[in-house]
Amino acid sequence: TRPPVPGRRRRALAAALPSSRPPGWSDFAQNSGKSHFGQNSSAVRRIVSLVFLLALLGHALPLRAQTARPLQVVASFSILADMLREVAGDAAQVHSLVGANADAHVFEPTPADAQRLARADLVVVNGLHFEGWIDRLVRSSGYRGPVIEASRGIEPRRLGRAADPHAWQSLAHAQRYVENMRVALVAAAPAQAAAINARATAYRERIAALDASA
Numbered sequence: 553t554r555p556p557v558p559g560r561r562r563r564a565l566a567a568a569l570p571s572s573r574p575p576g577w578s579d580f581a582q583n584s585g586k587s588h589f590g591q592n593s594s595a596v597r598r599i600v601s602l603v604f605l606l607a608l609l610g611h612a613l614p615l616r617a618q619t620a621r622p623l624q625v626v627a628s629f630s631i632l633a634d635m636l637r638e639v640a641g642d643a644a645q646v647h648s649l650v651g652a653n654a655d656a657h658v659f660e661p662t663p664a665d666a667q668r669l670a671r672a673d674l675v676v677v678n679g680l681h682f683e684g685w686i687d688r689l690v691r692s693s694g695y696r697g698p699v700i701e702a703s704r705g706i707e708p709r710r711l712g713r714a715a716d717p718h719a720w721q722s723l724a725h726a727q728r729y730v731e732n733m734r735v736a737l738v739a740a741a742p743a744q745a746a747a748i749n750a751r752a753t754a755y756r757e758r759i760a761a762l763d764a765s766a
Contacts (some may be wrong), residue, residue, distance in 0.1 A: 623741045626669055628677040628686055629656045631720060632702055632729075636676060639733045639752045643744035644674075649689075656682065661689045669693035674740045676733065679703040680717035700736040702729045723763035727756050 623644035627633035633648035640646060649665050650656045656678075669675065670693045677686050679701030690699060706725050708715040719725040734752035738745045 623673050623737070623744075624671060625674045625676065625737075625740075626672040628675075628683045629654075629659075632676055632678060635702075635720075635726075635729060635755075636733055636737075638755045639730060639748060640737050641747060641751050643741050643748055644737065647672075657684075659683075659685060661685055665689060666693040669695045673697060674736060675699045676702055676736065678717060678720070680706075680708055680715050680719060682717035698736065698740070700732060702732050704728075704732050723759055723766065726759050727763075730756050730759065 622642065623640065625636055625640065625644045625646045627636055627646060627648050629650035630648045630652040633646045636644065636646045647668055649661065649668075650659045666689060669689060672695060674697060675690070675695065677683050677699060680703050686699075703717075703719045703725070706719050706728050708717065708719045708725075709722075710716065720729055730752055734748060737748050741748070
């Protein structure tokens, strides 16, 4: 019987390769030149390994992007939520329990609010006894994460014997709010620290400029 021509031999070898080889392998082997296939097998294996590695990296990068979700932050009322969005930027999704047109003093949490709190990574409240309902809501939700008081470190003005909880209305105090938010957000999302710090600095500077011009 006449021996097979080299082209047929290369096709036979390519057809014998495992089916897990990537598409186009047989064409590559068939057209790999007139030198003996065995002499090029090491180079071919290196090329195929590189192709598989690049394919794996291509699948891994989108997966990592999907798992790096924004921080879930719950603010007790809308003013705090607005300030948190300024500081956090894309690093967090901020939700407000009390809407812009609602009164935080008479707010009554719902089961949906408890569920939102349970899914949060960080909860930010005003403090100074402004949210009389927040402790009960935290307990009923089962939330176990940090609860940050934005007014921490502030000496509020007095209304008779009681402290005025509306400390954010002072622009000087508002800068302290921003700093407390910055520290809490960086602790919760350290990978985003550089962006959060830059946004907080710019935000404080805008508030300070507004305070100076008032």
